[in-house]
Each structure stands twice: as C-alpha cells, then as structure tokens.
Amino acid sequence: MAMGAIFLSASVPVPGRGTYYQSADPFLIQFAVRELITAALGRRLIVWGGHPAITPMVWAACEDLGVDYGRAVVLYQSTFFQDVFPEENKRFGNVQYIDHVPGDRDASLLRMRQAMLSRDDLSAAVFIGGMEGIAAEHDLFVRYHPKAEVLSVAAPGGAARDLAAKLGVGVEKMEDVDFSRMFHDALSIAPNEPRTAFG
Numbered sequence: 687m688a689m690g691a692i693f694l695s696a697s698v699p700v701p702g703r704g705t706y707y708q709s710a711d712p713f714l715i716q717f718a719v720r721e722l723i724t725a726a727l728g729r730r731l732i733v734w735g736g737h738p739a740i741t742p743m744v745w746a747a748c749e750d751l752g753v754d755y756g757r758a759v760v761l762y763q764s765t766f767f768q769d770v771f772p773e774e775n776k777r778f779g780n781v782q783y784i785d786h787v788p789g790d791r792d793a794s795l796l797r798m799r800q801a802m803l804s805r806d807d808l809s810a811a812v813f814i815g816g817m818e819g820i821a822a823e824h825d826l827f828v829r830y831h832p833k834a835e836v837l838s839v840a841a842p843g844g845a846a847r848d849l850a851a852k853l854g855v856g857v858e859k860m861e862d863v864d865f866s867r868m869f870h871d872a873l874s875i876a877p878n879e880p881r882t883a884f885g
C-alpha cells in the first residue's frame with residue numbers, strides 16, 4: 687500500500703514581494719527541494735502548485751532518478767497563470783488545471799489551493815523558502831489535515847523560516863542543513879526504500 691502523499695510548498699523569494707528575499711538563500715532553497723525530491727520521489731506521491739523556480743528542478747530530478755514523473759508527482763496550476771506556465775508543465779502527464787476566477791489573482795490562487803490541499807491522501811506538508819503563499823498554504827493545509835506532519839525548513843530562509851519560528855522550532859533546528867536526514871526522519875522514508883510506489 688502506498689503511503690500518504692506529501693505536499694510541497696516552495697519558491698525562491700524575489701524582491702518587491704515583502705522582505706522574504708532578505709533572509710533567503712536561493713542555493714539552500716534549491717538544495718533543500720532537491721534533497722526532498724531525492725528522498726521521496728517514487729516512494730511517496732509528491733503534490734505541489736507549480737512554481738517557475740521549482741517545477742524545472744522537480745522535472746530534472748525525475749529524469750536523473752529514472753522515475754516516471756507522470757505517476758510520481760501531481761502538479762496543480764491555476765489557469766490564471768497560463769501565459770507564464772513553465773515549459774516543463776508539458777512534460778508532466780498529470781497536471782491538474784484549476785479554472786481561474788476572471789480578473790482576480792488572489793481568488794484564483796485560493797480556488798487552486800483549496801482543490802489541491804483538500805485531497806484526502808495528503809499525510810505531510812513540507813515548506814521551503816517562499817513568500818506570502820507559505821503562510822496561506824500552511825493555514826489551509828492544517829485546516830484540512832489537522833493531524834498531518836508539518837515540516838517548515840528554516841535554514842534556507844524566506845517565509846518558511848518565519849513559519850518555523852512561529853511553530854516553535856528550536857534554535858539548533860533553525861540552522862540545520864542536513865536536509866536529507868531531516869526528510870528521511872520527519873517523513874518516515876527509509877534511505878533504502880525502493881522507488882516503486884508508483885509502478
């Protein structure tokens with residue numbers, strides 16, 4: 687039986703959207719995402735809302751690990767952003783396009799997040815980097831899945847660092863960059879677990 691799916695909320699903060707970029711380390715954000723994908727791909731279904739900085743990394747990891755990304759991940763997108771979808775979207779076989787609210791970015795994002803986070807197979811959420819969407823997705827996730835595992839990765843900075851502090855993560859864990867061990871432990875994924883959960 688396949689274990690519960692993992693929701694990934696991640697992005698690389700940019701100037702002009704709050705102060706998140708001031709604490710963010712883009713290299714560490716990408717490294718943490720890469721380590722999560724390496725730990726979980728083919729072992730747990732990975733669900734995320736496509737982001738131009740993250741989607742290409744997930745696709746590249748699927749290629750490197752020889753995992754069928756059409757079955758190992760589910761990518762959600764709001765059609766509000768259809769003009770700027772990453773090229774990699776075309777390579778994923780199971781993109782869930784959620785109809786947007788005409789002329790309303792925030793309402794379109796909320797509709798997509800509700801569709802994505804209300805899935806009944808989600809058992810954990812991982813937050814890395816990010817901007818205002820991190821808090822919004824965290825609040826929705828815990829509303830739908832109050833008993834699920836929540837892991838906010840602090841060291842790469844961004845909104846996930848703020849969330850980790852709010853969740854009471856200890857000082858030592860705030861600077862922890864052993865992401866591989868962190869993900870294997872928190873998500874109960876054995877390092878030698880076969881990547882066959884999705885055939």
